[in-house]
Amino acid sequence: MPLTITGLTKTYSNGVQALKGLNLTVGNNMFGLLGPNGAGKSTLMRTIATLQEPDAGEIWLDGINVVKQKETVRRLLGYLPQEFGVYPKISALDMLNHLAVMKGITSSGERKSMVEALLQQTNLWDARKKALSTYSGGMKQRFGIAQALLANPKLIIVDEPTAGLDPVERHRFLNLLSAIGRDVIVILSTHIVEDVRELCNRMAIISNGQVVLEGAPSEALETLASRIWSKLVTDESELEAIEAQMQIVSVQLLGGAHEVRVYAESDPGNGFRPVDANLEDVYFLKIESGATTAKIN
Structure with a gap:
């Protein structure tokens, strides 16, 4: 199920041009999207997630027009934004049940089975009845993945998921993402190069609203041998x-x-x-070079 982005452009009302005719193709499995803060990553993720309109350009997901067929896309989408808010006094169990109903899972038996499986998968079962306000940062991120996985999405977007996590929680979270990414498209948007090196077999680097490198991390490293x-x-x-x-x-x-x-x-x-050479070398050099796009096949 490919995701194809063509000529995507977005300028905000304050004059900031976040995306400048961006082109990108994403296939199955884990795809890393690297770039510094302000590069346009979050704008791209919100646009793919149907939360905002581009000024120009197209996004297609396996024959579905993402810009025009928003409701269809949302049924196939799981999204963990950079700022993920939750109702603090509600338990993880009750919140997932509520979100499952909103996603159209009306069968109580199916909903119960799905929610319990996700709590097990994200290692939150023992804390399922605790208020979300009592969760650590890592637990909240794992809950974020659990809600993103409701209704078996075909495309999952995670935006800066490991920022602020301690090393143990980061490792646990990356292992969880790796297991998820075997069967669906997972786009990992981050400025942490190490996350992409550990997880992704394809990647792109974005700078100033444009893709400046696209390809496999291993092949990018070969260019600096x-x-x-x-x-x-x-x-x-x-x-x-x-x-x-x-x-x-x-x-x-x-x-x-x-x-x-x-x-x-x-x-x-x-x-x-x-x-x-390491992937940080690739990243720093491409960010410095700016608008020169390189595609590694």
């Missing part, structure tokens, strides 16, 4: 000289020194050593 170099720098003046002379990929603190990673076609000398 033998072109990433690293050096530990402790002197600020040396760091400034490197920044002036070389194409910096990233600079981060490591043991009190700066680990400087640069892009170079050949050995830049000056004490730099070759290192394996």
